[in-house]
Amino acid sequence: MFQNYDCHSDPAAHPPRLAALRQALAARDLDGFLVPRADAHQGEYVAARDARLAWLSGFTGSAGFCIVTPDRAGVFIDGRYRVQVKAQVDPAHFTPVPWPETEPADWLRDALPQGGRIGYDPWLHTRREIRGMEKGLAGSGIALIALDTNPVDVIWTDQPQPPVGAVRLWPGEIAGETAAEKRACIARALREAGQQAAVLTLPDSLSWLLNIRGADVPKNPVVQGFAIIEQNGHVAVFTDPAKFGAEVRAALGNEVSVLPLVALTPALTNLAGPVRVDPATAPERVFALIESMNTPIAEGPDPVILPKACKNPAEIAGMRAAHLQDGAAVAELLHWLDASAPHLDAEPLTEIDVATKLEELRRARGILDISFDTIAATGPHAAIPHYHVDRQSNLRIRPGHVLLVDSGGQYPDGTTDITRTLPMGAVDPAVRRPYTRVLQGMIAVSRVQFPPGIAGCHIDALARAPLWAEGMDYDHGTGHGVGAGLSVHEGPVRISRVSDIPLAPGMILSNEPGYYREGSFGIRIENLLVVEERDASDGRAMLGFKTLTFAPIDRRLIEPGLLAPAEIAWLDAYHAQVREKISPLVTDEVRDWLHRATQPLGCA
Structure with a gap:
């Protein structure tokens, strides 16, 4: 049952791989190379073939990148991974770099003061990313060079093959709209904008548009591929056709063509413009191919991304049903842990035991898969926000430790994500105050009412204010979008300091403030919420959140005296x-x- 947690390769393998990459770069007259975590679809989760950053450095976080020069290898990580990276990379060869505090262009200016040629794979970087780096490097003498072949792929002799997960249909009663209706809606938007076509590069956009699901990426039921939708509603999908069985082909109909990936380049170079392409998500190579024929490009957001984010009533109903089954599974886990806590000395439990037990409970309730690798973190590991247990790191749960469990499931009708933090016996009283402050922030977001036009950046401060009052904070966003039977982390909407996309009815987001004391403990409490319209008491339209997640929040770590009556209510x-x-x-x-x-x- 316990799967995919042993993600660390042999630590001794990484320095020779780094040396081999440097040798390959020198042979190409390059002074450096960018190694991103992302694949060509910019997904948070990547197939084994695309795990280049982990293969090279050992770092397995879901965000980050490495820049390799002749004498430096900087692994850029955000606040979620600053503890994890220390445990995963060899400090004698790889240097963790705090990002975005340190921009890659600034780092390169320091690493290559005399200038140089930095190679990159244009399929793995968006146009916005490359533009930003080129702007930062202006006047430095450092040039970014788009390569036709990725040098990491050349030296990775046992690189896995591309995934070929079978495609299945997503039921219409859960989707709420047919694929034909969705295609017509997007085509109408293109016509109204005067655009001939749009290029889709996000697998969840492709999967949502055509009411299909796949098995190309672990934990995310998406179909990896590219697509071009024309203003007449016809869609050409570029992927391995072997993934599409006869039933799926018949359901898609004659207005959807499935073509091999090699057909994408000629298709892009034969488009009539203007063509809509998203600079925030589409690879630089897609832009370059279209521009090579002087075809006009209309830069703009993926036209599917917002319709997908605003779930319809059928999708919300499916998510509600999934969360009820998930709440029952989590309640069963919490009951099991409570029963186990008094006996931890005689009957030991480990982090893997918890992850395995919870997956068993979810599978008994019909999940297709877990929605991400379960974070079962005890003691100091709980202070690593995105800690993933493996057999080397697996800790025994000790009496008096705090246990943090962040997990979710892919059910036949929806996707879940929930975090609970609980005491395994009597814990240090120092935990109670930050736990209560985290809870207050979570309650503040749950209760807020706001007018249309408010974005995640406005809501974010509500979750942090109780912690700020204590001089505390956390280094991750407060919430992310969640797909309906799709990726557990879904763009573009978020609750974070940098998200300026207005919240709209039907959007589903997580609400997960936290607090982390390195080397000691970590706290996070998470529910999923759906944005809904509220009655306008003063003649103004208002929005608010309705909770989807139902599982006990541990009361034993709360300092009741810190809570206001409304919070207790x-x-x-x-x-x-x-x-x-x-x-x-x-x-x-x-x-x-x-x-x-x-x-x-x-x-009591």
Whole structure:
């Protein structure tokens, strides 16, 4: 049952790989090379073939990149991974670089003060990314060189083959719209904008548009490929046709063509413009191929991305159903952990045990897969926001430790993501205050009401304010978009300091403030929320959030005296809903535990 957690390769392999890459660069008269975490589709999760950054450096985080020069190899990581990277890369050969505090152009200026030629794979970098680096390098004498072949792929002699996951249909009753209706909607938007076609490079956009799902990327049921949608609604998909069976081909109909990936280049060079391409998500090579024929490009967002983010009633209903089953599985796990806590000395549990148990409970409730590698983190590991346990790092859960479990499932009708933090026995009282502040931030976001036009950057401060009052903060966003039976991390909407996209009805986001004390403990509490319209009491249109996630929030770490009456009322009302919705789905034993775990805060 325990799968895909042993993601560290032999640490001794990385320095020779780095040396081989430098040798390959020298042979091409290059002074450096960019090695991103991303694949050609800019996905957070990549297939084994595209895990170049992990293969080269050992770093397995979901975001970051490496810049290799003759005497430096900087691994750029954001605040989520600054503890993890220290444990995964060899400091004698790779240097962690805080990013975005240090921009890659600034780092390169310091690494190559006399200028130089830096190679990059134009399929793995967006136009916006390359433009930003070129602007930062202006006047430095450092040139970015687009390469036809990736030198990492050349030296990676046992590189896995591209994925060929079978494509399946996504049921119409859950999708809420037919693929033909979706294609017509996007085609109409292109016509209204005076655009002949749009290039789609995001697998979740392709999958949503055609009501299909795939198995190309672990934990994310997307079909990897590119697509061109024309203003008449015809779609050409470029991927391995072997993934599409007869039933899927018949359902797609004659207006959808499935072509091999080698057909993409001639298709891009034969388009009539203007062609809509997203500079934030499409590879630089896509732009270059279209421009090679002097075809006009209309830069703009992927036309599918916002319609996909605003879930329709059928999609929301599917997500609600998935979250009820998921809430029951999480309640069963929390009951099991509570029963195990008093016996940890005699009957040890490890992080892998927790991850395995939760996956078993979800599979018993019909998941197709987990939605990401479960974060089961105890003690100091809980202070690593995106910690992924493997057999080398696997810690035994000790009495008195805090246990953080962040997990989710891909159900037949929706996608889930939930985090709970709980004490394994009596814990240090120092945990209680930050836990309560995190809870307050989570409640503030859950309760907020706001007018249309408000974006995630405005909501983000609500989650942080209770922590800021204590001089605390966290180095990740407060929330991310979530797909409906798609990627658990879905763009473009987020709750973060940098997200300026207005929130709209139907958008589903996570709400997950946290606090992390390196080497000691970590706290995160997460529910998923859907944006909905609210009654306008003063004649103004208003929006708010409705909670989708229903599982107990541990009350034992709360300092009740820090909570305002309205916050206590929210928590008690939430737990009453958990009791009502989850009790019918679990056994008598779990139901009795659930009743105790969801009592009003003032009750024992």
